[in-house]
Amino acid sequence: MNKYDCIVIGGGPAGLSAALTLGRARRKVALFDNETNRNRVTQASHGFLTRDGITPLQFKSIAMKELEAYPTISVLHQTVIVIKKEETNLFLVQTANNESYLSEKILLATGIQEEFFLAQIRQYYGKSLFSCPYCDGWELKEKPLAILAENEEHIQHMTKLVYNWSQDLMVFTNGNPLSNEIHHEFERRKIKIYTAPIKKLHGEHGNLQSIELTTGENIARSGGFVVPSFTRPNKFAEQLHCQLDENQCIMADGAGQTTVNGIYIAGETKKVAPSSLMIAAAEGFKAAVSINMDLIVERF
Numbered sequence: 001m002n003k004y005d006c007i008v009i010g011g012g013p014a015g016l017s018a019a020l021t022l023g024r025a026r027r028k029v030a031l032f033d034n035e036t037n038r039n040r041v042t043q044a045s046h047g048f049l050t051r052d053g054i055t056p057l058q059f060k061s062i063a064m065k066e067l068e069a070y071p072t073i074s075v076l077h078q079t080v081i082v083i084k085k086e087e088t089n090l091f092l093v094q095t096a097n098n099e100s101y102l103s104e105k106i107l108l109a110t111g112i113q114e115e116f117f118l119a120q121i122r123q124y125y126g127k128s129l130f131s132c133p134y135c136d137g138w139e140l141k142e143k144p145l146a147i148l149a150e151n152e153e154h155i156q157h158m159t160k161l162v163y164n165w166s167q168d169l170m171v172f173t174n175g176n177p178l179s180n181e182i183h184h185e186f187e188r189r190k191i192k193i194y195t196a197p198i199k200k201l202h203g204e205h206g207n208l209q210s211i212e213l214t215t216g217e218n219i220a221r222s223g224g225f226v227v228p229s230f231t232r233p234n235k236f237a238e239q240l241h242c243q244l245d246e247n248q249c250i251m252a253d254g255a256g257q258t259t260v261n262g263i264y265i266a267g268e269t270k271k272v273a274p275s276s277l278m279i280a281a282a283e284g285f286k287a288a289v290s291i292n293m294d295l296i297v298e299r300f
């Protein structure tokens with residue numbers, strides 16, 4: 001069976017950056033990826049210095065090409081389904097196509113996934129509806145926008161934030177009431193609030209045109225921002241007995257070492273919260289340095 005110094009699970013910026021750093025440190029690395037990165041729904045990624053406006057596909061293929069320069073890095077386009085600790089203290093990684101691999105260290109960099117309160121949002125997500133104004137606010141600046149969210153705290157935060165890019169805002173709470181305080185605060189800025197349940201989103205090819213409510217109103221909007229909830233896409237940390245905190249996030253130090261020796265974590269999966277390509281890549285680098293140092297200490 002193939003044995004590695006480190007198996008990296010996830011080929012997003014966190015995992016790719018970690019694999020590159022470990023390869024350059026002459027470690028034998030296997031990187032697994034199954035193309036479920038959450039930004040695959042969008043056409044352009046912004047704010048990654050030197051790569052502003054690149055497509056997620058190009059970003060990944062440039063990074064994969066860079067890994068090819070290091071002969072100790074293998075990239076495997078497979079889905080990992082199980083990770084277990086063996087009696088030998090090595091970790092056994094099993095894939096959906098029934099292959100098994102052994103490794104001394106594991107880096108979990110499997111990202112997060114969105115869940116939307118309205119299934120139809122997915123058709124528009126990444127094209128005219130987004131969740132991060134820092135990523136996509138510039139492209140939507142000064143347009144007639146919708147804020148789609150159900151929770152009052154989220155609505156208040158997202159509306160204030162997006163107001164920086166466009167002051168033509170309308171808030172849609174999908175049947176959830178808001179406090180008088182928010183009504184007054186938003187009224188003063190001419191931000192209209194619709195609390196009726198949403199019946200249907202209308203548009204073409206992912207481009208939002210209007211939002212129809214159960215009251216019969218159909219309100220024109222050309223895009224907007226949503227507040228999804230986020231989940232970790234697997235139970236690897238639980239399977240490996242990593243300790244979780246009160247928010248069900250995997251506990252780890254600043255460099256991604258979890259409470260289980262040999263298991264590290266990087267990128268958005270760490271806090272189960274959205275961040276950015278740049279932050280995820282930086283976390284991957286930090287985790288790789290920590291992994292490499294642990295291998296050095298154990299072997300020197």
Ligand SMILES: Cc1cc2nc3c(=O)[nH]c(=O)nc-3n(C[C@H](O)[C@H](O)[C@H](O)COP(=O)(O)OP(=O)(O)OC[C@H]3O[C@@H](n4cnc5c(N)ncnc54)[C@H](O)[C@@H]3O)c2cc1C
Pocket residue numbers: 009010011012013014015032033034035036037038039040041042044045046047048078079080081109110111112125126130131132134135136233234266267268269274275276277278280
């Ligand atoms: C619509 C949208 C637009 C965005 N725009 C921007 C932007 O403009 N700028 C910006 O900085 N950020 C943007 N982001 C955020 C950015 O995509 C994330 O911050 C970043 O991708 C997080 O990196 P990550 O490595 O933690 O996770 P991901 O990029 O999600 O990578 C995780 C990887 O793990 C792999 N994986 C998961 N489970 C398994 C498994 N079991 N086996 C094998 N592989 C597995 C997946 O295939 C995936 O490639 C956007 C996100 C979205 C949704």
